[in-house]
Amino acid sequence: MAHVKGLKCRECHRPYPAKPLHVCEFCFGPLEVDYDYAALRRVVTRRAIEAGPPSIWRYQALLPVDGEAAVGHACGMTPLLPAKNLAAVLGVRECYLKNDAVCHPTLSFKDRVVAVAVTKALEFGFPVVACASTGNLANSVAAHAAEASLRSVIFVPADLEQSKIVGTLVYRPTLVAVDGNYDEVNRLCSEVADKYGWAFVNINIRPYYAEGSKTFGFEIAEQLGWRAPKHIVVPAAGGSLVTKIWKGLKEFQALDLIPEVRTRMYVAQAAGCGPIVNAIKADSETIRPVKPKTIAKSLAIGNPADGYYAFKAVKESGGGGEHATDEEILEAIQLLAATEGIFTETAGGVTVAAARKLVAQGVIPRDESLVISITGNGLKTQEALAGVLPAGLTIKPTLKAFDEALAAHEAAERGA
Amino acid sequence: MSVLVRIPTPLRNLTQGQAEVKIEGASIGELIERLDAKYAGLKDRLCEESGSIRRFINVYVNEEDIRFLQGTATPLKPGDAVSIVPAIAGG
Numbered sequence: 001m002a003h004v005k006g007l008k009c010r011e012c013h014r015p016y017p018a019k020p021l022h023v024c025e026f027c028f029g030p031l032e033v034d035y036d037y038a039a040l041r042r043v044v045t046r047r048a049i050e051a052g053p054p055s056i057w058r059y060q061a062l063l064p065v066d067g068e069a070a071v072g073h074a075c076g077m078t079p080l081l082p083a084k085n086l087a088a089v090l091g092v093r094e095c096y097l098k099n100d101a102v103c104h105p106t107l108s109f110k111d112r113v114v115a116v117a118v119t120k121a122l123e124f125g126f127p128v129v130a131c132a133s134t135g136n137l138a139n140s141v142a143a144h145a146a147e148a149s150l151r152s153v154i155f156v157p158a159d160l161e162q163s164k165i166v167g168t169l170v171y172r173p174t175l176v177a178v179d180g181n182y183d184e185v186n187r188l189c190s191e192v193a194d195k196y197g198w199a200f201v202n203i204n205i206r207p208y209y210a211e212g213s214k215t216f217g218f219e220i221a222e223q224l225g226w227r228a229p230k231h232i233v234v235p236a237a238g239g240s241l242v243t244k245i246w247k248g249l250k251e252f253q254a255l256d257l258i259p260e261v262r263t264r265m266y267v268a269q270a271a272g273c274g275p276i277v278n279a280i281k282a283d284s285e286t287i288r289p290v291k292p293k294t295i296a297k298s299l300a301i302g303n304p305a306d307g308y309y310a311f312k313a314v315k316e317s318g319g320g321g322e323h324a325t326d327e328e329i330l331e332a333i334q335l336l337a338a339t340e341g342i343f344t345e346t347a348g349g350v351t352v353a354a355a356r357k358l359v360a361q362g363v364i365p366r367d368e369s370l371v372i373s374i375t376g377n378g379l380k381t382q383e384a385l386a387g388v389l390p391a392g393l394t395i396k397p398t399l400k401a402f403d404e405a406l407a408a409h410e411a412a413e414r415g416a
Numbered sequence: 417m418s419v420l421v422r423i424p425t426p427l428r429n430l431t432q433g434q435a436e437v438k439i440e441g442a443s444i445g446e447l448i449e450r451l452d453a454k455y456a457g458l459k460d461r462l463c464e465e466s467g468s469i470r471r472f473i474n475v476y477v478n479e480e481d482i483r484f485l486q487g488t489a490t491p492l493k494p495g496d497a498v499s500i501v502p503a504i505a506g507g
Contacts, residue, residue: 011472023502025426026461028472030503132504186504187476194425203504289483303481305503308471 008034020204031207033064056215064208070122071147072115074104080223085339090359094369106143107377108136113212118144120208121199128198132189134298135164142171163380183303213241217248230368233266233355235347236276237301239310246313264319268354270294271323276307280321295326295384296346324353343378422499430455445488472503
């Protein structure tokens with residue numbers, strides 16, 4: 001950890017050692033990793049990064065780990081795709097999708113933060129890793145813990161999608177389904193973390209864990225040919241991802257890896273759980289918690305811990321925020337699939353729907369570069385589309401049956 | 417006739433290591449004043465200079481966030497449980 005000076009309170013700037021701590025003892029502000037940027041300037045270059053592995057670990061100098069990456073060697077460097085068909089529908093000139101629906105190994109951006117958190121948990125010598133999760137984090141912690149041969153204990157709301165449950169249980173963690181919403185699960189976990197000496201990735205390991213999200217922004221800038229886009233739309237649950245993408249771009253600028261950052265950051269949330277977007281629209285830095293009610297369960301955090309910083313990143317960058325209703329989320333999932341052949345989960349539907357509205361409102365200009373963040377995979381939230389998609393054709397194994405079925409199908413399509 | 421208050425780890429050096437304390441108070445605001453009278457310095461840690469509760473602290477009365485109730489004016493009755501919990505990241 002040559003380039004980490006320690007931890008620092010984001011609010012009162014009190015310094016702390018680089019230990020498993022997450023809250024300032026004095027003001028309760030969150031602790032953040034404090035780097036020696038002067039030293040980093042001497043070692044971090046475009047060439048050094050390009051010579052690194054095709055994963056998040058090419059940015060290891062800007063991540064808070066001491067030694068080699070212990071897990072997640074294939075994590076990150078997901079595609080940044082020019083989305084011409086979607087751009088045509090949205091009516092923008094230059095649109096890209098940063099597609100973490102194919103992040104290794106559990107198909108969401110959470111693999112980035114967990115690869116860092118589990119590496120850090122091993123460095124600290126914890127025997128158990130744990131988390132509170134809306135699903136994607138559960139999958140990722142269980143998978144990385146298996147790779148690290150650590151025991152894992154995963155807390156989730158009991159009403160989670162079946163594929164997120166199966167996609168956790170397969171790694172054989174201790175899965176605890178809690179009869180309550182995520183905010184209640186999280187609160188329980190803060191008490192569990194107090195009592196049991198485990199590495200809770202989103203609690204006592206949080207300062208390290210959260211740094212992993214910077215790699216989402218690093219990759220966008222590197223993949224665009226070492227420049228930041230003009231607009232990035234990011235889904236928000238706890239609000240950490242948008243905050244860290246913004247931090248990552250600023251770090252790249254400070255290290256002279258990219259020209260001055262003029263990116264505007266936008267937060268996308270579900271209409272049924274949008275406390276950060278509510279604050280952005282009201283231009284009030286007070287985040288009022290809400291009781292979540294949305295099909296976008298991975299974003300259903302009513303009391304976002306990093307909401308205040310997400311708000312600040314948006315305002316500082318001159319960006320904005322938009323909500324998506326459940327109906328708009330389902331339409332947007334299908335729009336992305338139909339235009340770009342990408343199946344995203346409900347959170348991706350929120351992001352695409354919000355981006356579409358922001359362009360339609362003229363908030364995002366049509367002639368500037370836009371990156372839409374796809375953070376999860378549609379195979380994990382299939383229930384959301386139940387009854388929405390038309391059925392396929394079911395036939396006997398004869399050519400005649402096929403001819404008739406196809407003719408009827410095409411006639412129905414013409415009629416529709 | 418008092419209220420049970422759960423104290424988070426960072427504040428236990430002010431409560432002689434106690435994780436739970438019992439104290440009287442008709443509202444959250446009054447409870448904080450009485451806590452401070454008994455455990456000097458607690459109010460400074462919980463509240464901004466303006467008196468409002470710090471941004472990164474969540475206060476619950478019987479499992480409900482006081483921001484869904486009446487904030488620091490939220491009334492308390494004997495036997496209520498108050499939890500003070502630092503904000504937690506998630507996903």
